[in-house]
Amino acid sequence: MKVQYLEIVTPEVDAICETYSQVHGMNFGAPDPNLGGARTATMSNGGMLGVRGPLRDTEAPIVRHYVLVDHIQSAVDAAASAGAEVALPPMELPGHGVCAIVNQGGIEAGFWQLAE
Numbered sequence: 001m002k003v004q005y006l007e008i009v010t011p012e013v014d015a016i017c018e019t020y021s022q023v024h025g026m027n028f029g030a031p032d033p034n035l036g037g038a039r040t041a042t043m044s045n046g047g048m049l050g051v052r053g054p055l056r057d058t059e060a061p062i063v064r065h066y067v068l069v070d071h072i073q074s075a076v077d078a079a080a081s082a083g084a085e086v087a088l089p090p091m092e093l094p095g096h097g098v099c100a101i102v103n104q105g106g107i108e109a110g111f112w113q114l115a116e
Contacts, residue, residue, distance in 0.1 A: 004047045004068040004112040005099070009054055010061045013039060016051050034094045066099055066110030075111040076100045 010016050017028045017039050026041035026049065038050030047068075054060075069075040072090045080086055084104035090113075092098050097115040101108055 002045060002047065002068045003043075003065045004114070005066040005110070006043065006047065006049045007038065007062075007064045007066065007110070008049070008051045009059060009064070010051065011053055013051050013053050017041075020049065020051075034096060062108065064101070064108050064110055066112040069111045069113055072098050072100055072111050072113040076102065079104065079109075079111075 028039040028041045031037040038052035040050045079102040084102040088101035090100045098113045
């Protein structure tokens with residue numbers, strides 16, 4: 001299992017980016033509109049860390065991991081069969097791939113399929 005994208009949602013985007021820069025030596029780019037305005041940096045495993053602000057007033061701070069999958073719909077279907085609620089069906093992120101979010105036992109997790 002590879003975490004392809006680690007998402008941090010927080011109202012303190014710049015502070016979190018500065019902390020990760022200082023502690024882990026990460027270099028964050030400008031906000032990416034295709035990732036909800038997230039500022040991203042490359043992780044040591046080749047995946048991305050994205051830090052963004054809430055996209056709606058009701059979105060609470062969260063850390064959410066997206067694991068790399070070959071077939072996103074199959075992963076979503078398997079999670080749903082195991083009892084997970086599909087919170088976000090597969091959605092294209094131009095230039096990045098396709099993501100989906102499931103919620104099981106109060107834990108939100110994502111799937112990520114790379115762009116072909």
